[in-house]
Amino acid sequence: MTRVPAEAVKNTRSAMVDRGPFEVPGFVTGAAESGMRYSGRADLALICSVNPEGCAAAGVFTRNRFCAAPVELCRERLEAGKAKAILANAGIANACTGEEGKIRAAQMAELASEALGCPASSVLVCSTGVIGRQLDVRPVARCMPDLVGSLRVDGWQDAARAIMTTDTVEKMASVRIELEAGLKVTIGGIAKGSGMIAPDMATLLVFVCTDAAVAPEVLRHWTRVGAEESFNCITVDGDTSTNDSLIVLAGGVAGNTVIADIGSAQSQAFGSALGAVLRDLAIQIVMDAEGATRLIEIEISGAPDRESAKQIAFAIANSPLVKTAFFGADANWGRIVAAAGRAGVPLAPERVSLFFADLCVFQNGVPVPGEEVEQEASRIFSQKEIRLRLDLGAGKSSFTAWTCDLSFDYIKINVSYRT
Amino acid sequence: MTRVPAEAVKNTRSAMVDRGPFEVPGFVTGAAESGMRYSGRADLALICSVNPEGCAAAGVFTRNRFCAAPVELCRERLEAGKAKAILANAGIANACTGEEGKIRAAQMAELASEALGCPASSVLVCSTGVIGRQLDVRPVARCMPDLVGSLRVDGWQDAARAIMTTDTVEKMASVRIELEAGLKVTIGGIAKGSGMIAPDMATLLVFVCTDAAVAPEVLRHWTRVGAEESFNCITVDGDTSTNDSLIVLAGGVAGNTVIADIGSAQSQAFGSALGAVLRDLAIQIVMDAEGATRLIEIEISGAPDRESAKQIAFAIANSPLVKTAFFGADANWGRIVAAAGRAGVPLAPERVSLFFADLCVFQNGVPVPGEEVEQEASRIFSQKEIRLRLDLGAGKSSFTAWTCDLSFDYIKINVSYRT
Numbered sequence: 001m002t003r004v005p006a007e008a009v010k011n012t013r014s015a016m017v018d019r020g021p022f023e024v025p026g027f028v029t030g031a032a033e034s035g036m037r038y039s040g041r042a043d044l045a046l047i048c049s050v051n052p053e054g055c056a057a058a059g060v061f062t063r064n065r066f067c068a069a070p071v072e073l074c075r076e077r078l079e080a081g082k083a084k085a086i087l088a089n090a091g092i093a094n095a096c097t098g099e100e101g102k103i104r105a106a107q108m109a110e111l112a113s114e115a116l117g118c119p120a121s122s123v124l125v126c127s128t129g130v131i132g133r134q135l136d137v138r139p140v141a142r143c144m145p146d147l148v149g150s151l152r153v154d155g156w157q158d159a160a161r162a163i164m165t166t167d168t169v170e171k172m173a174s175v176r177i178e179l180e181a182g183l184k185v186t187i188g189g190i191a192k193g194s195g196m197i198a199p200d201m202a203t204l205l206v207f208v209c210t211d212a213a214v215a216p217e218v219l220r221h222w223t224r225v226g227a228e229e230s231f232n233c234i235t236v237d238g239d240t241s242t243n244d245s246l247i248v249l250a251g252g253v254a255g256n257t258v259i260a261d262i263g264s265a266q267s268q269a270f271g272s273a274l275g276a277v278l279r280d281l282a283i284q285i286v287m288d289a290e291g292a293t294r295l296i297e298i299e300i301s302g303a304p305d306r307e308s309a310k311q312i313a314f315a316i317a318n319s320p321l322v323k324t325a326f327f328g329a330d331a332n333w334g335r336i337v338a339a340a341g342r343a344g345v346p347l348a349p350e351r352v353s354l355f356f357a358d359l360c361v362f363q364n365g366v367p368v369p370g371e372e373v374e375q376e377a378s379r380i381f382s383q384k385e386i387r388l389r390l391d392l393g394a395g396k397s398s399f400t401a402w403t404c405d406l407s408f409d410y411i412k413i414n415v416s417y418r419t
Numbered sequence: 420m421t422r423v424p425a426e427a428v429k430n431t432r433s434a435m436v437d438r439g440p441f442e443v444p445g446f447v448t449g450a451a452e453s454g455m456r457y458s459g460r461a462d463l464a465l466i467c468s469v470n471p472e473g474c475a476a477a478g479v480f481t482r483n484r485f486c487a488a489p490v491e492l493c494r495e496r497l498e499a500g501k502a503k504a505i506l507a508n509a510g511i512a513n514a515c516t517g518e519e520g521k522i523r524a525a526q527m528a529e530l531a532s533e534a535l536g537c538p539a540s541s542v543l544v545c546s547t548g549v550i551g552r553q554l555d556v557r558p559v560a561r562c563m564p565d566l567v568g569s570l571r572v573d574g575w576q577d578a579a580r581a582i583m584t585t586d587t588v589e590k591m592a593s594v595r596i597e598l599e600a601g602l603k604v605t606i607g608g609i610a611k612g613s614g615m616i617a618p619d620m621a622t623l624l625v626f627v628c629t630d631a632a633v634a635p636e637v638l639r640h641w642t643r644v645g646a647e648e649s650f651n652c653i654t655v656d657g658d659t660s661t662n663d664s665l666i667v668l669a670g671g672v673a674g675n676t677v678i679a680d681i682g683s684a685q686s687q688a689f690g691s692a693l694g695a696v697l698r699d700l701a702i703q704i705v706m707d708a709e710g711a712t713r714l715i716e717i718e719i720s721g722a723p724d725r726e727s728a729k730q731i732a733f734a735i736a737n738s739p740l741v742k743t744a745f746f747g748a749d750a751n752w753g754r755i756v757a758a759a760g761r762a763g764v765p766l767a768p769e770r771v772s773l774f775f776a777d778l779c780v781f782q783n784g785v786p787v788p789g790e791e792v793e794q795e796a797s798r799i800f801s802q803k804e805i806r807l808r809l810d811l812g813a814g815k816s817s818f819t820a821w822t823c824d825l826s827f828d829y830i831k832i833n834v835s836y837r838t
Binding site: 063064065066067093095096097098100130131132133241242320321324325327328330333334335337338340341342345346347349350352362365366367406407408410411412414415 | 483485486512515516517519549550551552660661739740743744746747752753754756757759760765766768769781784785786825826829830831833834
């Protein structure tokens, strides 16, 4: 059960995306319990291409200046556009751990490479958890046989659970599309992340695999585009983490002609399907955000350009006053307008209008009067999924951000995460 | 009783500033109850120069694009550098109220000008409270005789109380300095503000008066400098409001030679004393911030320039994760470092160090090990006033910001402010 109930959230769902169990031909996954920080649950996940040579790989990572050791490792290794496996752990982030942290991230990769019989350079490593503690690799070494032994085609749910930290539910999404006549491919992914979520990625780990054959440079392109339109459109608390990683692997066993031309119809279809999976995972993360009770969609329309719209959307989405009003089901449009006004973007107040769902509450710079407006606004705010649109009346660009409310539970969860 | 107890906060106090009752020769103040939104308390404050011609005046206002009607009125009228009186109300912000709001702000000024027998153009108006509701001027008109009748030299505390909204305590600060041999002047001010506090000013109203004779352009200069080093260094929730106003009046009855040269010794002494009053009021506001239990001082040192230092200081000061850790007395330095890393400022992690008071917990990019470090850090975090310093090892510039923690009470207060 995610924090915002899935059945209460309909508008933001794409019909093509499935959140249930899936398999991606050409990949096996597994999970095991190292006990490095948690007990009684798996904390290691392994995702592995069955191709001995590995497969096409691309990634997008945090822009935080204190990026974690495994992030540096992945960035380096992905330059080649290929990988064989991803080893991920939950509990210890291996961030702010200096040179020793880099050595340990490399050791993790070596342990997996020995067990899998592949070069260490083809293993990617991802970590999530507490910042600033050294990761003990001995428990990883001890349970590596279990982990490799657990690899199977339907291991995705176990892997999704193994990477959770403050998440309450695992996040999975998959689509199947017909890439060529009679030839279907799967794109399936898992994600974790619950707090420290903001543009530039966050405490996110996202792993997506496909059996489609895609050239590394095309994969890289769609991974970047997809991240920009999904994980870079969400915020829980404005904090971006040291470890955010999105990795996409394309195994190629589907037998399609390798997608090597970004502009081709197959490429566009693939990009759009990958985008749908990423966006669905991003929304699942907001729905399960720390303390979230509502999912909020914030659309800025009528903007002079996308960047201005984005800046205003995030000023609203990150405002503690706005988010607290959402938690209280208080249709306090004044806070929304005030947050827009401080976003640092030129605005003509007399051209700005605000809508809750399709209800106009603020038109051309002044409130729409009437008791029934207030009542309808209250009804909209009592729902679990709230859409608002601020029209700037200043152009044709738009941007949509997703966020959640700020509740007592957010504070309860974060007061003592380390203990 | 302010939210963070005054006696627990010592480091940030300036010895020259007094928080007790004060009088400023040449000014009378008063308060009255209009009942426009609150009942059983005063909600109107009037500050008036005894000089029939008025006095030198300067102001700094919100940069929010949806600035309130009274802010526009003050901005316009202060261009002349003179004013006779300030009329302020609490409860209704008169923001997002369109043309009608401007008419009503002007009507408030007229009511005061009629009662005081001065031109309406010499009356400034300030409002604070709920955004988007029209202000009813009839209750203001009704109680104007009471308000003018209440004017007296020791009315500052009443005025400070009348402008409160979610504040728990009135904020007053004054200094007396010897401007010329044997000639002392007073600078005394009141402030309100508790949420929606951030750089570019916030839901702040700050009124400061002095008996010193200061030329309008010099007064304008020190008002701007003082605001930059006080109210623009604090944040409660990153939100800036539509109504933030700082107004300084210089009545000139002290009999000093008019300070007309910004560079003179008298000017510097005046500027520094005004700065001390503004800074003390700013810190009082953070101490009484919505839900605050601790006052946090964040110094960024070793920065290449002040702007970079400021950007990092506010990234930390506005991070909900950092602020929640402060509430939990959790010395979670990882969140502080991670917030610094996402501030958008170039950083060399291996040169960055973090201190809690004088305790180094993170040195040149890696944590300082040891159980005793952790214990001492916990001791520091259990206090009501916490100082932290992040040294970037990249230059000689610095910036200090003040903030508070994020507690359950912040949410409780903001869930349903309108009802």
